Amino acid sequence: MTDRIPVTIIPGDGIGPEVVAAARRVLDAAGAPIEWEEAEAGAAVFQRGVASGVPDETIASIARNRLVLKGPLETPVGFGEKSANVTLRKLFETFANVRPVREFAGVPTPYSGRGVDLVVVRENVEDLYAGIEHQQTADVAQCLKLISRPGCERVSRLAFELARAEGRPGVACATKANIMKLTEGMLKRVFEGMAPEYPDLEARHIVVDNCAHQLVRRPEQFDVIVTTNMNGDILSDLTSGLVGGLGFAPSANLGADVAIFEAVHGSAPKYAGKDVANPTAMILSAVMLLRHAGLDEVAARVEHAVEATLAAGIHTRDVLGESVSTTAFTDAVIERLDAAPAAAGAAGPGRAGRRVRQLRVPRVDDTPQTAKERVLAGTDVFIEWSGSPDELGASLEAIAAGTPLRLKMMSNRGTMVYPSRGAQPSLVDHYRCRFLARDGAQPTEADLVSLISAIGARHMWMHVERLQQFDGARGYTLAQGEDNAR
Numbered sequence: 001m002t003d004r005i006p007v008t009i010i011p012g013d014g015i016g017p018e019v020v021a022a023a024r025r026v027l028d029a030a031g032a033p034i035e036w037e038e039a040e041a042g043a044a045v046f047q048r049g050v051a052s053g054v055p056d057e058t059i060a061s062i063a064r065n066r067l068v069l070k071g072p073l074e075t076p077v078g079f080g081e082k083s084a085n086v087t088l089r090k091l092f093e094t095f096a097n098v099r100p101v102r103e104f105a106g107v108p109t110p111y112s113g114r115g116v117d118l119v120v121v122r123e124n125v126e127d128l129y130a131g132i133e134h135q136q137t138a139d140v141a142q143c144l145k146l147i148s149r150p151g152c153e154r155v156s157r158l159a160f161e162l163a164r165a166e167g168r169p170g171v172a173c174a175t176k177a178n179i180m181k182l183t184e185g186m187l188k189r190v191f192e193g194m195a196p197e198y199p200d201l202e203a204r205h206i207v208v209d210n211c212a213h214q215l216v217r218r219p220e221q222f223d224v225i226v227t228t229n230m231n232g233d234i235l236s237d238l239t240s241g242l243v244g245g246l247g248f249a250p251s252a253n254l255g256a257d258v259a260i261f262e263a264v265h266g267s268a269p270k271y272a273g274k275d276v277a278n279p280t281a282m283i284l285s286a287v288m289l290l291r292h293a294g295l296d297e298v299a300a301r302v303e304h305a306v307e308a309t310l311a312a313g314i315h316t317r318d319v320l321g322e323s324v325s326t327t328a329f330t331d332a333v334i335e336r337l338d339a340a341p342a343a344a345g346a347a348g349p350g351r352a353g354r355r356v357r358q359l360r361v362p363r364v365d366d367t368p369q370t371a372k373e374r375v376l377a378g379t380d381v382f383i384e385w386s387g388s389p390d391e392l393g394a395s396l397e398a399i400a401a402g403t404p405l406r407l408k409m410m411s412n413r414g415t416m417v418y419p420s421r422g423a424q425p426s427l428v429d430h431y432r433c434r435f436l437a438r439d440g441a442q443p444t445e446a447d448l449v450s451l452i453s454a455i456g457a458r459h460m461w462m463h464v465e466r467l468q469q470f471d472g473a474r475g476y477t478l479a480q481g482e483d484n485a486r
Helices: 016-029 043-047 056-065 084-091 149-165 184-197 208-217 229-242 280-292 296-311 326-335 389-400 445-456
Strands: 005-010 034-038 067-070 096-102 117-123 133-135 141-143 170-175 202-207 224-227 250-254 259-263 374-384 405-412 415-418 431-437 460-470
Touching (some): 005 016, 005 056, 016 034, 016 067, 016 280, 016 326, 067 280, 096 149, 096 229, 170 184, 170 208, 170 229, 184 202, 208 224, 224 229, 250 280, 259 280, 296 326, 374 445, 389 405, 389 415, 389 445, 405 445, 445 460
Parallel strands (some): 067 259, 117 224, 170 224
Antiparallel strands (some): 096 250, 133 141, 250 259, 374 460
16 A cells, blocks of 8 residues: 555544544554645634635645545534535535444443444435525525435435445335425435335335334334435434444545545534543544545454444443543554454444445436426415405405416415415414416416516515426425315
């Protein structure tokens, strides 16, 4: 191994510099042929006025090296700039977040001895994390949930390929498709359409809340779970809790060209500089980087050293019992770099020990699909209104009179409130007003523009959606209480 592999290393914020330094020390001691190129992102960059939290120099380094070991980055909560973590994932299209968890000897949990060993594959750049939000009224905010066919295809295929590469028997797709039939339902449909290409693997769908329930009751039933971005964020934190916590949860953000490796945990600023943080997750993230780079032998040495250290009862303060510092734990791992796999004693029962060797990161055809037939059915106009639904409904019916469009219904927070069906939910000042084509009419773009203009002359509207049918299928959902009749 004479050629050195360039890797961009970002220390990060809070405890990041400590755990990243620990991982770097271990890899250097193990003889990993890596040329580290340090770069910056996160809090200090935000403070300099860079809105993304990622300077141009860091972007250039990642684009050049294509491999990144990154510490946790602070993200403003509820205000201010975008997440630097999300910025990096989206800039480099690292579309899959791979988060393995397994039990370790020496880390007691309520699940010890049950063979917990699974991987959550989280779609990483779409969903609510697109971060497209609008304050529509003073009381109502909106976030757009964007799910694409290519995004679902990429993450589904990677999950199948990972299961095959690690010799795992199956993949579970966890969605909320029973409620969000178009968005979450897209992942379910794509996953199930792809499953026949992998006849050697068991493919099943599970509703995400049941998945969370089953993970707590019987986690050993799962091998690979593929899911959407928000679901994956939540489920992967849950799974880390099964094996001792976030301090033991590594991850990889994989794209077709760039891979970013980081611990799942955050920056934990209250522990920064105290030499108490658990570096295990970061060291194991570095192991994932080594395997991704084809350095299997040194990866195995480091992984076995971590296992042997934990099996010997050496751990940081996040595990019950006598603890050691971050530095002392790192020293102990380095001392055990030549430990034989059997000495690690950490595989435990079950399926531990399977690790990716040659995982194919898929490229998919992202050429937009074209419907054979597309029909304009009408429009949803979102209106700010503080009066009664009946008053607004009467006004909109009068506005639409004589046009090719009729007011079908109005909903408030997703529930139909006009025409009234008897029950009256609590109302906010945000109404979705659905206009569909009158019988025998085919509305045009000009009809929609004319209607919206007439509505705007009397009411405050803030959002418009085209209602379309694609190849005869309705491209929009019904409100709670709305019937299917045109």
